[in-house]
Amino acid sequence: MIDLTLGILGVGHLASYTIKGLRRGESNHSKGGSHSKDDHSEDNGNKDIKRSQRDNIASSGNLNIILSPRGAKTAAELAKSCDCQIAANNQAVIEHSDIVLLAVRPDNLNDLLKGLNFKTNQLVISAMAGVTLDQLREFPSLQACQLVRVLPSTSAEVCSGPIPLYPAHPIAEQLFGQIGKVVTLPCEDLFDITLSHACLHGWSYFLIQQLIDWSCAQGMDEMTARQMVAYSISSAVDFAEAKPNLSYGEIGRSIATEGTFTQRGIERIKARGGLQSWEDAMQSMLDDQHNS
Numbered sequence: 001m002i003d004l005t006l007g008i009l010g011v012g013h014l015a016s017y018t019i020k021g022l023r024r025g026e027s028n029h030s031k032g033g034s035h036s037k038d039d040h041s042e043d044n045g046n047k048d049i050k051r052s053q054r055d056n057i058a059s060s061g062n063l064n065i066i067l068s069p070r071g072a073k074t075a076a077e078l079a080k081s082c083d084c085q086i087a088a089n090n091q092a093v094i095e096h097s098d099i100v101l102l103a104v105r106p107d108n109l110n111d112l113l114k115g116l117n118f119k120t121n122q123l124v125i126s127a128m129a130g131v132t133l134d135q136l137r138e139f140p141s142l143q144a145c146q147l148v149r150v151l152p153s154t155s156a157e158v159c160s161g162p163i164p165l166y167p168a169h170p171i172a173e174q175l176f177g178q179i180g181k182v183v184t185l186p187c188e189d190l191f192d193i194t195l196s197h198a199c200l201h202g203w204s205y206f207l208i209q210q211l212i213d214w215s216c217a218q219g220m221d222e223m224t225a226r227q228m229v230a231y232s233i234s235s236a237v238d239f240a241e242a243k244p245n246l247s248y249g250e251i252g253r254s255i256a257t258e259g260t261f262t263q264r265g266i267e268r269i270k271a272r273g274g275l276q277s278w279e280d281a282m283q284s285m286l287d288d289q290h291n292s
Contacts, residue, residue, distance in 0.1 A: 004098050004099070005064040005066055005097045005099070006064070006099045007068075007087070007093035007094060007096065007099070007101070008065065008066070008067050008093070008103055009070070009093055009094075009103065010071070010108070011070055012071050012074060012105075014127055016078060017152070018127070018152055018156055019065060019084065021157045022179055023082045023083070024158065065084040066086070066092075069086055070104070091116055091117065094116060094122070095119075097122075099172075100118070100122060101126075103128075106128045106130055113139050113141055113142070118144070120144045122145050122146065123169070124136075124145040125149070125175075127150050129151060129198070132191075133149060133188060148172045149165065150163055150164065150165045150176055151164050151195070153180075153198050153202075154202075155180070156179040156180050159179050161181065162180060162197065163176045163177075163183065164185055164191060164194040165182050165183065165184050166188045166190075167188075193286060195285060196283075197282075
């Protein structure tokens with residue numbers, strides 16, 4: 001078995017669902033074969049992650065997680081429920097980790113990095129929305145690191161949902177591939193758009209709840225309504241993803257044919273700006289980033 005340590009700086013909501021997803025993902029790969037530690041070598045006191053490790057992060061099921069003392073209450077809960085360690089300070093997190101995840105709010109980054117020293121060529125993964133790689137490289141302590149951006153959503157806790165990542169990096173891709181569908185972006189600029197997708201994930205809960213409430217108002221019990229609405233939507237995604245040669249629009253038009261209830265309903269939604277309002281909301285998130 002290969003021992004790897006992930007250190008997390010900033011223990012809040014994002015760190016919480018990421019850690020829970022990683023622990024769940026480990027159990028999904030617990031039947032992977034064992035591997036020698038011979039490939040985990042030392043160079044000037046710093047551990048380097050070799051190719052054999054990179055190929056087997058997911059299957060090793062032996063990921064150690066060390067937390068910064070920031071967010072003491074959440075850190076204590078995760079230490080107990082997810083088998084994590086809490087470091088004495090942030091520098092200790094870096095020194096004892098192969099990979100470091102930056103999970104603080106962007107406006108706390110300056111304070112976080114003051115006085116910290118990262119290892120040469122250490123993999124540092126940023127999960128901070130809106131902070132570019134060039135902005136990270138402005139910090140002297142990060143200039144000798146391998147830098148990667150990711151943006152997991154809350155559903156990572158149950159190992160689901162897209163996880164945009166840039167640039168391509170086999171270790172980061174395999175690590176986050178345990179908690180969702182890694183989407184490696186061809187350029188960093190696309191991260192601005194993926195933030196709108198992350199918001200779409202959050203908005204979806206409100207749409208689904210409104211439809212559940214409507215169903216209940218018609219006399220349906222809440223559990224039945226929840227199942228009908230949730231599975232009506234999730235099954236549409238399942239069906240479309242099973243037919244990658246067809247676009248979602250083509251499938252929709254094949255169902256909403258002339259004279260059907262589906263066709264009547266979608267025309268009413270369009271006429272009232274229902275579909276356009278979702279696109280407008282996503283565009284507004286992009287505009288907000290560009291104007292900030």
